Amino acid sequence: MTHIELTDTEIIKKVLQGEQAVYAQLVHRYQQYVFTLAFRFTDNREDAEEIGQDVFVKAYRSLADFRGDSKFSTWLFTIVRTSCITFLRKKRLETTSIDNERTLVQLENRESGFNANTVEQKSRHAMVNQAIRMLSPDDAQLITLFYKGEQSLEEIGKIMGYDPNTIKVKLHRARHRLKDKLEKHFSYAHEY
Amino acid sequence: MRMNTEQPMEERLWNYIDGLSSQAEKSAIEALLTEDREWREKYNELLNIHRLLDASELDAPSMRFTRNVMEEIARFHVAPATRTYINKNIIRGIGAFFLTMILGLTVFVLTRFNWTGGSSDNVAAKDIDLGLSKLKNVDVSKAFNGAYITVFMLIAVVMGFILLDLYLQRKKTAANP
Numbered sequence: 001m002t003h004i005e006l007t008d009t010e011i012i013k014k015v016l017q018g019e020q021a022v023y024a025q026l027v028h029r030y031q032q033y034v035f036t037l038a039f040r041f042t043d044n045r046e047d048a049e050e051i052g053q054d055v056f057v058k059a060y061r062s063l064a065d066f067r068g069d070s071k072f073s074t075w076l077f078t079i080v081r082t083s084c085i086t087f088l089r090k091k092r093l094e095t096t097s098i099d100n101e102r103t104l105v106q107l108e109n110r111e112s113g114f115n116a117n118t119v120e121q122k123s124r125h126a127m128v129n130q131a132i133r134m135l136s137p138d139d140a141q142l143i144t145l146f147y148k149g150e151q152s153l154e155e156i157g158k159i160m161g162y163d164p165n166t167i168k169v170k171l172h173r174a175r176h177r178l179k180d181k182l183e184k185h186f187s188y189a190h191e192y
Numbered sequence: 193m194r195m196n197t198e199q200p201m202e203e204r205l206w207n208y209i210d211g212l213s214s215q216a217e218k219s220a221i222e223a224l225l226t227e228d229r230e231w232r233e234k235y236n237e238l239l240n241i242h243r244l245l246d247a248s249e250l251d252a253p254s255m256r257f258t259r260n261v262m263e264e265i266a267r268f269h270v271a272p273a274t275r276t277y278i279n280k281n282i283i284r285g286i287g288a289f290f291l292t293m294i295l296g297l298t299v300f301v302l303t304r305f306n307w308t309g310g311s312s313d314n315v316a317a318k319d320i321d322l323g324l325s326k327l328k329n330v331d332v333s334k335a336f337n338g339a340y341i342t343v344f345m346l347i348a349v350v351m352g353f354i355l356l357d358l359y360l361q362r363k364k365t366a367a368n369p
Contacts (some may be wrong), residue, residue: 016270020265020266021262023262023265024258024261024262027208027257027258027261027262028258031252031253031257031258032250032251032252035250035251035252035253035257036237036250036251039218039251042231048251048253049253049254052253052257053257053260053261053264056261056265057261057264057265057268060268061265061269061270062270062271063270063273064270064271064272064276065271065273065274066271075199089307093265124244124247125247125248128244128245128247128248128345129249129251132248143245147245147248148247148248150249153212168207168212170204172202172203172206175206175238175241175245176202177239178245179237181243181261182241
């Protein structure tokens with residue numbers, strides 16, 4: 001039996017007609033993108049998974065509001081970004097006092113945990129993912145959207161709330177900072 | 193000195209790598225890459241990062257992710273589209289109503305000023321005299337007799353009719369879709 005893959009628009013149409021089960025295809029198609037973007041923001045798998053599930057539930061509930069004037073992924077990633085910001089804001093409010101100390105320790109671990117020998121044994125993918133995680137959430141999301149999210153500068157602008165030119169400049173800076181991290185923590189310059 | 197030249201070079205090279213340069217810029221950079229060793233080295237360095245990022249992989253959530261989402265959404269329904277219950281014309285109408293109110297009031301206040309009160313003596317003092325001392329003498333009944341107020345009321349009534357018409361039309365469409 002041949003399996004015909006439905007387009008995003010076809011899936012959405014079916015879901016809006018009441019075929020709830022078809023939504024699983026959309027979840028399956030975008031779960032890695034959504035999870036990665038959330039993970040870049042939270043740096044915690046459990047939190048990223050929680051945000052990811054919340055994003056798909058929100059998207060399902062407001063699916064009738066998707067007008068189709070942008071790609072479904074662009075619309076979905078906008079929900080990811082707002083959910084991440086809300087999540088972080090909430091979390092910051094909950095744990096302000098203990099956090100100051102913990103953040104410092106986490107930052108130190110983030111820096112020192114990626115030193116020399118251990119990292120050099122890992123693959124390039126792991127190395128680049130770890131370097132991205134050392135960037136600020138904004139830089140990390142921007143790089144992920146551009147390289148893995150199949151989004152243009154205009155679309156990223158829509159998601160992040162900036163104009164395309166600002167996104168271009170931010171992307172240059174993010175890559176510059178990534179290069180610094182690679183050189184500082186992964187002996188990048190010697191490897192390539 | 194090196195920083196000043198490096199920054200634009202990097203930006204121009206990133207644009208070139210991302211395919212965002214114009215045709216003229218593309219040709220200029222290609223010429224620089226052939227002639228200038230520094231440009232070539234920088235280009236290779238940036239291209240390596242670009243390739244590395246391009247080949248990076250997405251993280252995967254747990255195996256139960258899709259099932260968890262489907263179990264969660266089973267408790268919900270798709271909410272009706274916002275556009276079906278928020279009529280933009282009504283919002284615009286309300287906005288226009290308040291705008292007309294503000295404009296009407298501004299015109300009214302401006303007509304109450306004594307614009308001919310100044311003379312060459314003691315100009316500074318008279319320039320800032322906006323007739324506030326006369327406020328207590330203002331006859332409120334005059335406010336509703338002026339031509340501006342009549343026009344303002346007329347616009348408000350017309351807009352009220354427009355809003356009523358929009359509301360009735362919507363009701364009619366809803367009754368006979």
